[in-house]
Amino acid sequence: MAFNPQPKPEKDEPIKMTAYEFRKKYGNKLEKRNRTPKKGKGSEYSKLVKLLDDWFSRYVRLNASNNEGMAHCVSCNTYKQVKYMDCGHYFSRNKKSTRWDLQNVDIQCKGCNSSMGNPTINNSFRTALIDRGVALEELEVKKNLTYKPEKFTLEFEIEKYKKLVSELLEEKGLIKWW
Numbered sequence: 001m002a003f004n005p006q007p008k009p010e011k012d013e014p015i016k017m018t019a020y021e022f023r024k025k026y027g028n029k030l031e032k033r034n035r036t037p038k039k040g041k042g043s044e045y046s047k048l049v050k051l052l053d054d055w056f057s058r059y060v061r062l063n064a065s066n067n068e069g070m071a072h073c074v075s076c077n078t079y080k081q082v083k084y085m086d087c088g089h090y091f092s093r094n095k096k097s098t099r100w101d102l103q104n105v106d107i108q109c110k111g112c113n114s115s116m117g118n119p120t121i122n123n124s125f126r127t128a129l130i131d132r133g134v135a136l137e138e139l140e141v142k143k144n145l146t147y148k149p150e151k152f153t154l155e156f157e158i159e160k161y162k163k164l165v166s167e168l169l170e171e172k173g174l175i176k177w178w
Contacts, residue, residue, distance in 0.1 A: 045151060051158050052154050056105075062082060064106070069082055072107075075108055076109060076112050080109060083177035087107065088116070089104055095143040097143055097144075103139055
């Protein structure tokens with residue numbers, strides 16, 4: 001039998017502390033490891049979608065305007081500054097496959113855009129799209145497709161519309177309103 005000159009250290013008892021003591025020592029929130037990215041309204045993806053919506057809307061409104069920054073609503077023919085108008089969608093923005101499709105949008109006053117459920121307004125918007133040469137049957141098929149763009153696609157589209165908006169502002173001699 002071999003003699004061990006150093007005795008084995010005794011195991012320390014685990015430190016027991018109350019929840020109050022733990023929060024006081026470590027704080028209310030501990031940083032989570034391997035945290036998954038946030039989803040929902042605060043996520044980076046949703047911020048990119050909102051940014052693309054903003055730049056796309058600016059482009060549609062500026063493209064429909066004259067050199068004074070004025071345009072007619074396609075539904076009620078009201079004549080206003082484009083900064084007081086909306087980018088109206090024939091098929092809802094919920095359908096991502098047609099959300100940023102230029103065939104699906106036109107300029108509308110805020111009142112008409114919020115009343116797209118009204119058959120008169122919806123029909124006049126539809127007529128304006130048909131007059132412009134939009135194939136509504138193809139758009140109907142496209143709206144039912146599943147589409148979720150990648151982040152790099154959103155970033156590319158944002159840069160594209162930023163460039164187009166700055167070119168339109170310069171071409172028409174307008175200043176930013178946003």
